Amino acid sequence: MTTGYKTTVAPVQFRVADSVAAADGISIWPVYQSVFGDYPTFEAWDEAVWRKHRVRDGVRLARAYDGVALVGFAYGYTGQRGQWWTDNAARVLEADVADAWLGGHFELVSLGVLDGARRAGIGRGLLRAVVNGLEHERLLLMATSDATDPARRLYASEGWRVIGPGIGDGAVIMGKRTDEPTSA
Numbered sequence: 001m002t003t004g005y006k007t008t009v010a011p012v013q014f015r016v017a018d019s020v021a022a023a024d025g026i027s028i029w030p031v032y033q034s035v036f037g038d039y040p041t042f043e044a045w046d047e048a049v050w051r052k053h054r055v056r057d058g059v060r061l062a063r064a065y066d067g068v069a070l071v072g073f074a075y076g077y078t079g080q081r082g083q084w085w086t087d088n089a090a091r092v093l094e095a096d097v098a099d100a101w102l103g104g105h106f107e108l109v110s111l112g113v114l115d116g117a118r119r120a121g122i123g124r125g126l127l128r129a130v131v132n133g134l135e136h137e138r139l140l141l142m143a144t145s146d147a148t149d150p151a152r153r154l155y156a157s158e159g160w161r162v163i164g165p166g167i168g169d170g171a172v173i174m175g176k177r178t179d180e181p182t183s184a
Helices: 022-035 042-053 084-092 095-101 122-131 150-157
Strands: 013-017 060-066 069-079 105-113 138-144 161-165 171-177
Touching: 013 122, 022 042, 022 060, 022 069, 022 105, 060 122, 069 122, 084 105, 084 138, 095 161, 105 122, 122 150, 138 150
Parallel strands: 105 138
Antiparallel strands: 013 060, 060 069, 069 105, 138 171, 161 171
């Protein structure tokens, strides 16, 4: 409903699951494709990404619903040596940083919010929901190196900091220790 210049929206519902199945990939695919668009089909993404990630230890999926419509998601799992991302992060980080951060960490793989639902706190809500209550001492993700990017600003406002270069050009690895306070 519209009142004056402000629009009132139903409160967004956040749901978190500590185990996921193939069907969860199907449910988040439309949002994933809309936000990232890096795989041509669900089948390609499922084979390259989802089938591997959904069976990892410590997997967690947070979803945001505006009514019944899925408007965003975030997921991750426990990262270990021997996994592609962790091993490649170890190659680009300084050795002491890699030793201090990698292995047994929670790896935030993806966080996406549909265009029409952005700038309403949904990304922040998903980020908090997916990491809330984790037993991991270290949380890691990879983000753009552009410090003015909205996602980078969100992570920084939640206490994440750059710990080194990312895998590939234009990326950084960010980390957060769970015993450090959140600034926002």
